[in-house]
Amino acid sequence: xxxxxxxxxIGNELLIGKIKDTNAHYxxxxxxxxxxxxxxxxxxxxxxxxxxxxxxxxVERKPQFIVTTGGLGPTFDDKTLQGIAQALNxxxxxxxxxxxMVKQRCEEYAAxxxxxxxxxxxxxxxxxxxxxxxxxxxxxxxxxxxxxHVNFGGTILFALPGVPAEMEAIFAESIAPLFKVVVGGxxxxxxxLFVDGVTESHLVPLVDKVMMDNVxxxxxxxxxxSEGKPYLEIHLTMRATQEQKPVEKLRKAAKELAVLIEASGxxxxxxx
Amino acid sequence: xxxxxxxxxIGNELLIGKIKDTNAHYxxxxxxxxxxxxxxxxxxxxxxxxxxxxxxxxVERKPQFIVTTGGLGPTFDDKTLQGIAQALNxxxxxxxxxxxMVKQRCEEYAAxxxxxxxxxxxxxxxxxxxxxxxxxxxxxxxxxxxxxHVNFGGTILFALPGVPAEMEAIFAESIAPLFKVVVGGxxxxxxxLFVDGVTESHLVPLVDKVMMDNVxxxxxxxxxxSEGKPYLEIHLTMRATQEQKPVEKLRKAAKELAVLIEASGxxxxxxx
Numbered sequence: 113x114x115x116x117x118x119x120x121x122i123g124n125e126l127l128i129g130k131i132k133d134t135n136a137h138y139x140x141x142x143x144x145x146x147x148x149x150x151x152x153x154x155x156x157x158x159x160x161x162x163x164x165x166x167x168x169x170x171v172e173r174k175p176q177f178i179v180t181t182g183g184l185g186p187t188f189d190d191k192t193l194q195g196i197a198q199a200l201n202x203x204x205x206x207x208x209x210x211x212x213m214v215k216q217r218c219e220e221y222a223a224x225x226x227x228x229x230x231x232x233x234x235x236x237x238x239x240x241x242x243x244x245x246x247x248x249x250x251x252x253x254x255x256x257x258x259x260x261h262v263n264f265g266g267t268i269l270f271a272l273p274g275v276p277a278e279m280e281a282i283f284a285e286s287i288a289p290l291f292k293v294v295v296g297g298x299x300x301x302x303x304x305l306f307v308d309g310v311t312e313s314h315l316v317p318l319v320d321k322v323m324m325d326n327v328x329x330x331x332x333x334x335x336x337x338s339e340g341k342p343y344l345e346i347h348l349t350m351r352a353t354q355e356q357k358p359v360e361k362l363r364k365a366a367k368e369l370a371v372l373i374e375a376s377g378x379x380x381x382x383x384x
Numbered sequence: 385x386x387x388x389x390x391x392x393x394i395g396n397e398l399l400i401g402k403i404k405d406t407n408a409h410y411x412x413x414x415x416x417x418x419x420x421x422x423x424x425x426x427x428x429x430x431x432x433x434x435x436x437x438x439x440x441x442x443v444e445r446k447p448q449f450i451v452t453t454g455g456l457g458p459t460f461d462d463k464t465l466q467g468i469a470q471a472l473n474x475x476x477x478x479x480x481x482x483x484x485m486v487k488q489r490c491e492e493y494a495a496x497x498x499x500x501x502x503x504x505x506x507x508x509x510x511x512x513x514x515x516x517x518x519x520x521x522x523x524x525x526x527x528x529x530x531x532x533h534v535n536f537g538g539t540i541l542f543a544l545p546g547v548p549a550e551m552e553a554i555f556a557e558s559i560a561p562l563f564k565v566v567v568g569g570x571x572x573x574x575x576x577l578f579v580d581g582v583t584e585s586h587l588v589p590l591v592d593k594v595m596m597d598n599v600x601x602x603x604x605x606x607x608x609x610s611e612g613k614p615y616l617e618i619h620l621t622m623r624a625t626q627e628q629k630p631v632e633k634l635r636k637a638a639k640e641l642a643v644l645i646e647a648s649g650x651x652x653x654x655x656x
Contacts, residue, residue, distance in 0.1 A: 127422040129413025141401025150399040153427035186585040236585040313458040313508040
């Protein structure tokens with residue numbers, strides 16, 4: 113079964129170029145390695161209506177999973193939970209379990225700094241525990257804003273914080289194990305040939321032939337410039353169960369392609 | 385006038401994490417600096433129907449500009465032009481001007497390498513000059529695949545190659561000058577305070593007050609971890625005409641915020 117994921121990154125700072133997003137690349141890489149098919153990444157601004165509308169567009173495409181990043185913090189411009197509530201058409205309410213999580217992180221923070229004062233549950237801290245009704249908090253091992261688990265019928269949405277370390281910690285603890293179970297036996301395999309002495313245009317008929325002869329193997333060439341010389345990475349990938357022997361199939365396809373490339377004057381510089 | 389831009393990055397390699405996209409960040413940064421408002425970035429796979437559908441979704445949101453990256457090359461998986469043709473519901477045809485551009489780049493390439501052979505216009509080279517009917521090629525100063533200028537009524541779409549150096553060269557030569565004209569007097573200004581000794585939660589009421597008192601100034605805090613200590617960048621931005629004196633307004637807002645932060649126990653470590 114193909115398991116689809118959409119990634120939705122929320123934050124003005126990403127769209128003005130202030131912050132170079134690394135979360136989408138992290139999630140795309142990890143999900144792909146777990147055998148999940150990442151359909152789409154969308155980056156939008158901190159606007160409640162925009163968040164709600166975009167989530168509903170994602171849900172309409174019926175991926176099994178949506179992961180959002182950003183907008184869960186204490187400040188006024190953290191609007192992801194309001195956006196989810198609007199998409200679900202349900203109110204926001206303080207979630208007791210989430211409030212306990214926020215409190216615990218604050219206490220840990222104070223203890224680490226030997227602060228004597230009582231931790232105050234300020235409005236901005238309570239905000240992080242104010243979730244759309246019917247959603248569940250997800251433990252954030254590193255920060256005060258919990259993740260949120262939302263059920264949209266056939267689609268499960270996880271809202272994660274934008275701070276990369278926190279997002280990665282929640283993904284590793286609560287999402288990756290779930291992806292593994294849902295994906296079942298599917299794995300993603302890849303193999304690369306590094307080639308010079310031929311241009312991408314020359315390779316077209318050779319790649320076509322190898323893809324025709326090796327059903328299920330996807331071949332893509334990536335031009336890489338190296339001191340002005342044409343230099344290509346030919347990337348072969350396959351998503352399949354182990355029983356379908358993807359590693360062997362990729363090795364066979366890469367070998368066939370290497371023979372064709374060398375016969376037409378190219379050189380295989382490396383293989384990995 | 386607010387000028388909106390949507391960025392659409394096309395390529396499986398971005399969604400499997402094989403390539404870390406840098407094009408969206410480059411375009412978002414440059415466009416923002418030119419006073420353009422970047423609404424959304426979308427990353428999709430090399431599937432013709434998906435490209436067509438997503439372009440039409442972008443057009444429906446009525447931005448003045450869409451810039452796509454990727455999928456203009458000679459290989460079978462370069463499908464952006466097919467996607468645009470499907471979105472326009474018009475055929476692909478060899479464009480004489482584009483063919484001339486492709487030929488010229490190939491000849492330059494051969495001359496640089498002192499190749500004696502006649503440049504052959506192979507099918508894969510002709511493919512790069514086969515544009516949706518009614519669209520115009522845009523000069524690519526660095527590579528063989530021309531950019532493409534497409535008119536969707538109120539929205540102008542530029543299709544650029546995915547190779548960063550080529551994308552940047554076309555942007556600088558043909559798009560940035562157009563953005564400047566369309567944007568008119570609008571500029572984007574920013575100012576940052578680097579703060580420690582306070583948490584983001586503490587800052588909420590202070591930021592609220594400064595935003596209330598300084599209409600048009602947007603304030604966002606970015607948590608940055610530095611040896612486990614809370615450390616925040618407070619980023620103040622404004623998009624306005626020079627007559628509205630955005631630099632002075634940002635300076636005034638930053639000063640007010642700094643006073644409030646220091647009064648509540650925080651320290652301003654730096655300002656830029």
